[in-house]
Amino acid sequence: MSEAVARSNRSDVQSSGDAQSRRFSASAYAICARGIIWREALRFLHQRERFVSALVRPLLWLFIFAAGFRQVLGVSIVPPYQTYILYEVYITPGLIGMILLFNGMQSSLSMVYDRETGTMKTLLVSPLPRWFLLVSKLAAGVAVGVLQVYVFLAIAWFWEVRPAWQGYVYVLPALVLTGLMLGSLGMLLSSLVQQLENFAGIMNFVIFPMYFASSALYPLWRVQESSPALYMICQFNPFTHAVELVRFALYQQFNLQAFVIVVGCTAAFLGAAILAYDPARGTIARKKRD
Amino acid sequence: MADQAQDSTSSAPFALRVDGVSHSYGSRKALDNVSFTVPQGSFTALLGPNGAGKSTLFSLITRLFNTRSGEISILGYPLRGQSTEALRRLGVVFQARTLDLDLSIRQNLIYHAALHGIGRKAAEARIEDILKTSELAERLGEKARNLSGGQLRRIEIVRAFMHKPRLILLDEPTTGLDIKSRAEIVSEVRRLVEEENVSVLWATHLIDEIDASDRVVVLHRGTVLAEGRVEDVTEAENAETIHDAFTRLTGLARLEGARQMETLR
Numbered sequence: 001m002s003e004a005v006a007r008s009n010r011s012d013v014q015s016s017g018d019a020q021s022r023r024f025s026a027s028a029y030a031i032c033a034r035g036i037i038w039r040e041a042l043r044f045l046h047q048r049e050r051f052v053s054a055l056v057r058p059l060l061w062l063f064i065f066a067a068g069f070r071q072v073l074g075v076s077i078v079p080p081y082q083t084y085i086l087y088e089v090y091i092t093p094g095l096i097g098m099i100l101l102f103n104g105m106q107s108s109l110s111m112v113y114d115r116e117t118g119t120m121k122t123l124l125v126s127p128l129p130r131w132f133l134l135v136s137k138l139a140a141g142v143a144v145g146v147l148q149v150y151v152f153l154a155i156a157w158f159w160e161v162r163p164a165w166q167g168y169v170y171v172l173p174a175l176v177l178t179g180l181m182l183g184s185l186g187m188l189l190s191s192l193v194q195q196l197e198n199f200a201g202i203m204n205f206v207i208f209p210m211y212f213a214s215s216a217l218y219p220l221w222r223v224q225e226s227s228p229a230l231y232m233i234c235q236f237n238p239f240t241h242a243v244e245l246v247r248f249a250l251y252q253q254f255n256l257q258a259f260v261i262v263v264g265c266t267a268a269f270l271g272a273a274i275l276a277y278d279p280a281r282g283t284i285a286r287k288k289r290d
Numbered sequence: 291m292a293d294q295a296q297d298s299t300s301s302a303p304f305a306l307r308v309d310g311v312s313h314s315y316g317s318r319k320a321l322d323n324v325s326f327t328v329p330q331g332s333f334t335a336l337l338g339p340n341g342a343g344k345s346t347l348f349s350l351i352t353r354l355f356n357t358r359s360g361e362i363s364i365l366g367y368p369l370r371g372q373s374t375e376a377l378r379r380l381g382v383v384f385q386a387r388t389l390d391l392d393l394s395i396r397q398n399l400i401y402h403a404a405l406h407g408i409g410r411k412a413a414e415a416r417i418e419d420i421l422k423t424s425e426l427a428e429r430l431g432e433k434a435r436n437l438s439g440g441q442l443r444r445i446e447i448v449r450a451f452m453h454k455p456r457l458i459l460l461d462e463p464t465t466g467l468d469i470k471s472r473a474e475i476v477s478e479v480r481r482l483v484e485e486e487n488v489s490v491l492w493a494t495h496l497i498d499e500i501d502a503s504d505r506v507v508v509l510h511r512g513t514v515l516a517e518g519r520v521e522d523v524t525e526a527e528n529a530e531t532i533h534d535a536f537t538r539l540t541g542l543a544r545l546e547g548a549r550q551m552e553t554l555r
Contacts, residue, residue, distance in 0.1 A: 024374070024407050025407075027407075027409075028406075028407025028408075029407065031404050031407050031408065031409050032404055032405055032406075032407050034404065035400070035401050035403075035404020035405060036401075036404070036405075038401070038404070039390070039393070039397075039401045042392075042393055042397060043390070043392060043393070046392040046393075047392075117386065117387075117388065118384050118385075118386035118387065118388040119388050119390065121352070121354060121382075121384055121386075121388060122382075122384070122388045122402065122405070123405065124352075124353075124354060125352050125353070125354070125377060125380070125382055126377070126405035126406060127373075127374045127375075127376075127377035127378035127406065128374070128405070128406075128407065129374070133405075
């Protein structure tokens with residue numbers, strides 16, 4: 001072992017300058033990312049209640065809310081739909097968005113929890129770049145969220161929400177992108193929240209407004225009819241565009257506007273979150289006792 | 291010893307060098323111009339009552355916080371600029387328990403190895419290597435939840451050694467443990483230090499954890515009051531024991547171990 005150390009020290013001296021990037025091979029990065037995702041998957045398997053409740057929530061909306069509103073809300077033919085559709089069909093992309101929204105916030109909640117218990121410290125002390133650690137963590141959360149969506153879609157199929165089979169494939173990238181956007185938003189929030197107790201407030205002030213002021217529950221033209229102001233708000237809500245991206249993808253169509261907005265928001269949220277977790281500038285450095 | 295000699299030829303006589311470091315939380319100054327070193331191969335105790343600034347110092351050394359004034363380097367690599375090189379040579383045992391209680395011991399250790407880019411196979415081999423004689427080796431498959439506080443701490447120490455660091459940081463590792471577990475932990479760390487030939491910075495407020503041959507850094511209210519070998523510090527203060535020297539240095543009332551200190555925080 002002593003030889004190895006000596007040798008590695010010598011090579012460090014030679015490569016000093018940009019030693020940072022040269023030292024870890026691509027496979028070390030892969031091992032690290034896999035390890036983070038693997039841990040998240042293990043934790044997920046240990047928390048079956050979390051999985052069940054994540055599914056029950058949208059299913060209640062689908063089975064009860066949508067059934068009740070079917071008569072009240074007529075949905076005319078709007079793209080991407082080519083015929084009159086049931087309200088259950090309309091609301092499904094919104095519920096997918098809801099799953100990803102809750103999942104994104106849940107992973108950020110777990111980051112606050114990790115910070116309080118100190119597990120976050122062991123993650124951040126890793127010598128790999130911090131942005132990489134955070135992105136891996138984010139990817140782990142997205143993987144869990146996407147899994148939940150597909151289980152939900154499978155159940156919804158029996159409820160006569162049946163897009164063409166290609167739709168299930170097309171929707172995958174839209175799900176990943178939406179998951180990344182909402183996950184990085186959650187991560188950003190987690191860096192701003194000092195304590196676990198404050199988190200309930202954030203949930204109320206983020207999840208519900210985002211969900212209701214969007215196209216998840218009703219088409220925007222209906223919103224515009226009743227309140228132009230609310231229509232504006234919905235337009236500025238990134239969640240609206242995430243839902244539309246998923247909606248179009250589920251019917252094998254690409255919504256460019258939604259795509260650009262979701263990508264832009266993801267970049268902004270993620271950039272801000274990485275900055276917030278950066279020891280030099282971040283909000284975590286200002287915390288009293290972490 | 292051979293190891294040490296080779297390491298020191300690589301222009302880094304110090305495993306850790308803290309140079310003029312200050313840190314404040316708002317207007318409260320937690321560390322004020324703190325400087326000290328941990329020479330290669332040494333066991334250095336960072337001695338100070340609660341609130342002395344030990345945890346802040348640890349947050350800076352582990353780069354959880356950025357060092358705003360002063361410089362910290364690990365094995366010659368400054369945290370500012372070469373943090374990757376510095377951090378990969380560092381193993382940490384935090385004061386708070388940081389194992390995932392729902393995962394097994396083995397899973398916890400493999401996860402940690404992955405964070406350092408070490409694959410599963412290498413990690414398994416390393417676990418076996420460290421735990422070869424320990425009874426904990428048989429409990430690797432158990433959930434961390436089933437272990438006692440002392441056992442969890444020992445696993446955290448194993449975890450800190452997983453990636454073969456050259457410097458180990460321990461932040462009050464025996465807090466909240468009974469006397470027997472405390473003794474086990476102290477001897478476990480000393481055994482690993484000997485076997486792996488690493489340097490140690492051991493933060494504590496328990497004087498009985500320090501050996502006569504150790505080095506000691508006395509930190510009080512964010513400043514370093516003394517640094518050196520235990521006997522030198524004792525002698526410099528004209529004291530009989532390191533305990534007396536500590537009492538004189540800090541001006542704290544005579545204390546038996548830790549208990550009273552905790553109330554001083």
